Amino acid sequence: MNQTISSILHNRVYVLLLVVVFVMHLAGFLITPIFPILLKKDLTFSLTQIGLVLGVENIVYLAGSLLGGMLADTYGRRSVMVTGALTQAAAMLGFGISQTFWLFVLFAALNGFGLGFIAPALKAMITDSVTVEQRTSAFSIRGIAAHSGIILAGITLSWFAAVNQRLFFFSSLLFVLLALIVRITLREERKENTKQPIPLTQYKMLFYHRSFLLFSLITLLIWAFYAQFGLALPLRVENVLGSANSIGFIWTINSLSVLLLQGGISRFLLLRLNPYLSLLLGTLMLGVGIVGLGWSDRFAFLSASAVVFIIGEMILLPVLDSLTSYFAKDDLLGIYFGFANFIAGIGSAVGTSLGGWLIERLGGVGNSAPWVAFGLMTVLILALLGIFAIYAVPKYQRTPPTTPITIVRREKAE
Numbered sequence: 001m002n003q004t005i006s007s008i009l010h011n012r013v014y015v016l017l018l019v020v021v022f023v024m025h026l027a028g029f030l031i032t033p034i035f036p037i038l039l040k041k042d043l044t045f046s047l048t049q050i051g052l053v054l055g056v057e058n059i060v061y062l063a064g065s066l067l068g069g070m071l072a073d074t075y076g077r078r079s080v081m082v083t084g085a086l087t088q089a090a091a092m093l094g095f096g097i098s099q100t101f102w103l104f105v106l107f108a109a110l111n112g113f114g115l116g117f118i119a120p121a122l123k124a125m126i127t128d129s130v131t132v133e134q135r136t137s138a139f140s141i142r143g144i145a146a147h148s149g150i151i152l153a154g155i156t157l158s159w160f161a162a163v164n165q166r167l168f169f170f171s172s173l174l175f176v177l178l179a180l181i182v183r184i185t186l187r188e189e190r191k192e193n194t195k196q197p198i199p200l201t202q203y204k205m206l207f208y209h210r211s212f213l214l215f216s217l218i219t220l221l222i223w224a225f226y227a228q229f230g231l232a233l234p235l236r237v238e239n240v241l242g243s244a245n246s247i248g249f250i251w252t253i254n255s256l257s258v259l260l261l262q263g264g265i266s267r268f269l270l271l272r273l274n275p276y277l278s279l280l281l282g283t284l285m286l287g288v289g290i291v292g293l294g295w296s297d298r299f300a301f302l303s304a305s306a307v308v309f310i311i312g313e314m315i316l317l318p319v320l321d322s323l324t325s326y327f328a329k330d331d332l333l334g335i336y337f338g339f340a341n342f343i344a345g346i347g348s349a350v351g352t353s354l355g356g357w358l359i360e361r362l363g364g365v366g367n368s369a370p371w372v373a374f375g376l377m378t379v380l381i382l383a384l385l386g387i388f389a390i391y392a393v394p395k396y397q398r399t400p401p402t403t404p405i406t407i408v409r410r411e412k413a414e
Contacts, residue, residue: 007134008130008134008137008138008141009141011129011130013125013129013186014126014129014130014138016185016186017122017126017129017186018141018142018145019145020081020122020178020182020186021142021145021146021149022145022146022149023149023174023177023178024118024122024146024149024178025145025146025148025149025150026149026150026152026153026174027092027149027171027174027175027177027178028088028115028153029150029153029251030153030156030157030167030170030171030174031092031095031167031168031171032230033153033154033157033233033234033248033250033251034157034167034234034247034248035054036050036231036234036235037234037235037247038165039053039104040235040238041238042165043099043101043104045104046360047235047357047359047360047364048356048357048360049101050231051231051352051353051354051355051357052105053101053104053108054108054227054231054348054349054352054353054356055349055350055352055353056105056108056109056112056349057108057109057111057112058112058227058345058346058348058349058352059109059112059345059346059349060108060109060110060113060116060345061112061115061341061344061345061348061349062116062341062342062345062346062349063113063116064084064112064113064114064115064116064117065116065119065338065339065340065341065342065344065345066116066335066338066339066342067116067338068080068084068116068118068119068120068121068334068338069120069124069334069335069336069337069338069339069341070334070335071117071334072121072124072334072338073124073332073333073334073335077121077122077124077125077186077334078121078182078183078187078188079188080117080118080121081118081122081179081182081186082179082182082183083114083117084114084115084116084117084118084119084121085114085118085175085176085178085179086114086175086176086179087110087111087113087114087117088111088115088118088175089114089172089173089175089176090110090114090172091107091108091110091111091114092111092168092169092171092172092175093168093169093172094106094107094110095111095165095168096165096166096168096172097165114175116338116341116345120334120338120340120341121334121337123321123324123333123337124334124337125186126138126139127325127328127333127337128333135321136266136271136318136319136322137271139317139318139321139322140262140263140265140266140270140314140318141262142318142321143258143262143313143314143317143318144259144262144263146258147254147255147258147259147262148255148259150251150252150254150255151251151252151255151256151259153248153251154248154249154250154251154252155248155252156170156248157247157248157251158248158249158252205329205332206332206335206339209327211327211392211395212327212336214388214391214392215323215327215392216340218279218384218385218388219340219343219344219347220343220346220347221347221381221384221385222279222283222286222320222347222381222385223343223346223347223348223351224348224351224354225283225286225287225290225347225351225377225381226313226316226347226351227347227351227352227355228290228351228355228374229289229290229293229306229309230352231352231355231356231359232290232293232355232359232365232370233247233293234247235359235365236293236294236302236365237250237302239365239366240296240297240298240299241299241302246299249303250299250302250303250306251306253303253306253307254306254309254310255310257307257310257311258310258314261311261314262314265311265314265315266318269281269315270315270318270319274393274396275319275322275323276388276389276392276393276396277389277393278315278319279319279320280382280385280389281312281315282312282313282314282315282316282319283312283316283378283381283382283385284312284378284382285308285311285312285315286309286312286313286316287312287374287375287378287379287381287382288305288308288309288312288378289305289306289307289309289310289311289312290305290309290371290374290378291374291375291378292304292305292309293305293371294365294368294370294371294372294374295368321337321340324336324337324340325337358370358373
């Protein structure tokens with residue numbers, strides 16, 4: 001394990017991609033932790049409106065992911081990532097000057113589109129930069145880089161005496177910096193490898209890849225559930241503590257937990273446990289963390305619940321990315337990751353929209369009813385994941401198939 005990590009960290013391209021991940025999360029998490037609070041307190045949006053703003057961002061993220069994945073495979077990942085970063089910079093600037101609900105919906109859509117361009121291209125570049133055996137470790141280290149950016153974002157948030165729209169301008173500048181880093185330091189691989197666009201018929205193969213589609217349906221449920229945390233945590237913190245100022249500290253504690261625990265989780269759990277069982281364990285931790293928020297009445301308990309959730313995230317996210325690369329054909333990595341992000345966007349959109357509506361209908365974050373509902377959701381999702389694991393565990397091999405086409409043909413014959 002230590003030799004694997006040492007080898008990965010001597011990979012120049014991979015290290016540059018870690019820098020991209022760091023800056024991307026620093027820029028994004030200057031806004032993510034306080035976004036629902038800003039919409040609720042400063043702009044007096046209802047919980048349903050907040051859920052809709054977040055939902056629209058995730059819905060447009062779907063289109064951005066599919067289009068970004070296809071363009072990345074055809075014209076080059078670097079160009080797509082630069083376009084996405086500049087699009088997010090424009091969206092942050094728009095948030096900073098907006099005052100009405102519909103303008104926030106518009107710029108939320110723009111932000112989702114930009115993020116959809118960056119994410120699949122970045123993950124495809126990470127996959128290409130390491131060997132098959134290094135992928136799970138590479139995505140785990142990526143999580144550490146991401147949370148290092150979140151830590152700095154949390155510290156930065158704690159410097160601000162009050163949450164306000166000035167933060168959007170800082171975030172916009174960081175996304176411009178991200179675009180410059182990508183443009184200057186990374187090579188454009190697709191143009192060097194092929195001069196011909198990938199035929200559209202090649203992409204249709206994905207929709208005959210039954211195992212991957214079933215996996216995607218399961219991840220849809222996971223992402224819908226995962227999205228509840230980003231909506232519920234800031235609102236619950238504000239409800240319990242009477243202020244949003246502590247939210248940055250909680251995110252910082254979460255990210256420090258990642259730095260301390262991700263290596264051990266990768267070494268002693270992810271590399272030894274079947275990934276489908278890891279999905280079960282990670283989802284359980286998500287549910288315990290979300291439900292725990294509802295029964296927390298002080299900062300320490302809120303932080304502990306958030307750490308439990310983040311442990312679930314440390315288990316889930318590397319496995320989801322690694323399994324996507326396991327199913328994908330090498331020259332279609334962008335579209336596979338784009339489709340995976342498309343599914344994540346659907347799940348997150350449904351999760352945030354229904355989550356905001358559910359919390360409001362059940363009496364708000366100060367009432368126990370929403371948290372009981374989240375507990376029941378946890379049990380239901382775990383039951384479905386358990387059924388899926390019974391099907392998938394015997395079929396999994398540590399060495400991925402040479403191409404998904406082989407899988408498609410075998411499945412058609414069954």
